[in-house]
Amino acid sequence: MFKIVGLLLVVCGCTAMGLSAGNEMERRIRELRELLKLLEILEGEIGYANAALAEAFRHGARRMAEPFSGFLEHMAEHMDEFRGDTLGEIFMRHVQEDLKGTALCRKDLDALTGFGEQLGYLDVKMQLAAIGLYKEQLTHEYVRAREECRKNSKLYRCLGLMGGLFLALIFF
Amino acid sequence: MKEKDEFIKIFSTNIRNILSKVNIDSGRLQEIRLRAGKPLVLSAAGKEYFVTLSGSLTSDSEKSFRVSKREIEETMEYVANYSMYAYEEELRQGFLTIGGGHRVGVVGKAVSEDGHIRSMKYISCINVRIAHEVRGCADAVMPYVAGRGDVRHTLIISPPGCGKTTLLRDMIRQISNGGKHCRGRTVGVVDERSELGGAYRGIPQNDLGMRTDLLDCCPKAEGMMLLIRSMTPQVIAVDEIGGEEDIRAVETAVNCGCRILATVHGNGIEDIQRRPMLGRLVEEKIFECYIVLHNLGGVGKIRNVLDRDGQVLYV
Numbered sequence: 001m002f003k004i005v006g007l008l009l010v011v012c013g014c015t016a017m018g019l020s021a022g023n024e025m026e027r028r029i030r031e032l033r034e035l036l037k038l039l040e041i042l043e044g045e046i047g048y049a050n051a052a053l054a055e056a057f058r059h060g061a062r063r064m065a066e067p068f069s070g071f072l073e074h075m076a077e078h079m080d081e082f083r084g085d086t087l088g089e090i091f092m093r094h095v096q097e098d099l100k101g102t103a104l105c106r107k108d109l110d111a112l113t114g115f116g117e118q119l120g121y122l123d124v125k126m127q128l129a130a131i132g133l134y135k136e137q138l139t140h141e142y143v144r145a146r147e148e149c150r151k152n153s154k155l156y157r158c159l160g161l162m163g164g165l166f167l168a169l170i171f172f
Numbered sequence: 173m174k175e176k177d178e179f180i181k182i183f184s185t186n187i188r189n190i191l192s193k194v195n196i197d198s199g200r201l202q203e204i205r206l207r208a209g210k211p212l213v214l215s216a217a218g219k220e221y222f223v224t225l226s227g228s229l230t231s232d233s234e235k236s237f238r239v240s241k242r243e244i245e246e247t248m249e250y251v252a253n254y255s256m257y258a259y260e261e262e263l264r265q266g267f268l269t270i271g272g273g274h275r276v277g278v279v280g281k282a283v284s285e286d287g288h289i290r291s292m293k294y295i296s297c298i299n300v301r302i303a304h305e306v307r308g309c310a311d312a313v314m315p316y317v318a319g320r321g322d323v324r325h326t327l328i329i330s331p332p333g334c335g336k337t338t339l340l341r342d343m344i345r346q347i348s349n350g351g352k353h354c355r356g357r358t359v360g361v362v363d364e365r366s367e368l369g370g371a372y373r374g375i376p377q378n379d380l381g382m383r384t385d386l387l388d389c390c391p392k393a394e395g396m397m398l399l400i401r402s403m404t405p406q407v408i409a410v411d412e413i414g415g416e417e418d419i420r421a422v423e424t425a426v427n428c429g430c431r432i433l434a435t436v437h438g439n440g441i442e443d444i445q446r447r448p449m450l451g452r453l454v455e456e457k458i459f460e461c462y463i464v465l466h467n468l469g470g471v472g473k474i475r476n477v478l479d480r481d482g483q484v485l486y487v
Binding site: 046054 | 181182184185188246249250252253254255256257258260291
């Protein structure tokens, strides 16, 4: 009896791992899409409203979902405090603190931090060019992630179930 | 001191620490100058002081704290709230206005294009001019500006840094609120450099009175026309007129029945008469009252008040 329950648990566990891997891929896609939305907002705020970054971040925070909303709000708060950090440092710190629970991979977070270092100093034209460049990279990453997800998410889910069944057979 | 704390936030952390130790009445503070590799200088009540690392004031430049390039950069980051791009136009003109109406003058290497300044880079000198709201400073001139129930077209003539904006601000407040000289009027203020209202996110931080409509960061000529169309002001106030377009807008506003309060740089009415466009306004006797300021014996001292014929009304 205990053996059957144990084997069922192994199958369920492995299936859950497969499902989770597939879901993570889908979550990353959603989060990359949120980042693209953030860039659209920044483009509008900087290009049309000529808003300062803290103000643009606050407006963005109201229109975005968590954890990006909190990320933007915390950055705006930090910027208003003038603690002696550069914008690059502020950006890096809040990427690490506020986006650690996301499905974004190391590469995505590094690219976001790198984008933060490009903000603030240049004229509007250059600022929009920096946003445009990052948007292009991000779109490329988003398309690739979607393609990967389409190909692999079913595979991960099947592998999870099959792996579980395989282990169950071995232990049986 | 709250006002001082709020204001020194724009300086780099190091300079902020030093300034927070300076024992000076912020009401007397006029300017703080930062130059890369040079002493930290502070002007108060017409006198210049060097500031030491411990925050004491000295006349010996050798004892002064020296400002580094990095501190200038950090200060600029705070002044522009990490968004230099948002102040492109201001940098082209050489100054930014921060919350509270304080003016931050900057110079460095100008980037030119077709003979015009396109931008400013390698900023190496910063001059922070502190704006003061002095309630009641216009009391002495109010009988001439708004006597017998009517507001007169008034021009304040003053050399730079003699308190013309402060005086204009108090005149606006008194005319807007009304008082013993006149009933309250609707005043439209075109605040091109955010110095009169010191607006933060569109809301004036200085008291401009209860019947004042503030148009912030708008070019004067365009702003005056906009106010006439949209807010029907009885009085229009503008700071530092001088350009051809400004003068034309003043003429239009006068012809529309608005009363004008304006300021201009100069030492006296003779300086104004020598300028082609402004001189014409004097010749046509558009302005009914001239208030001339000077800084002998302190900022904001009234040299005299003249009527439209140049007759002295007050010394």
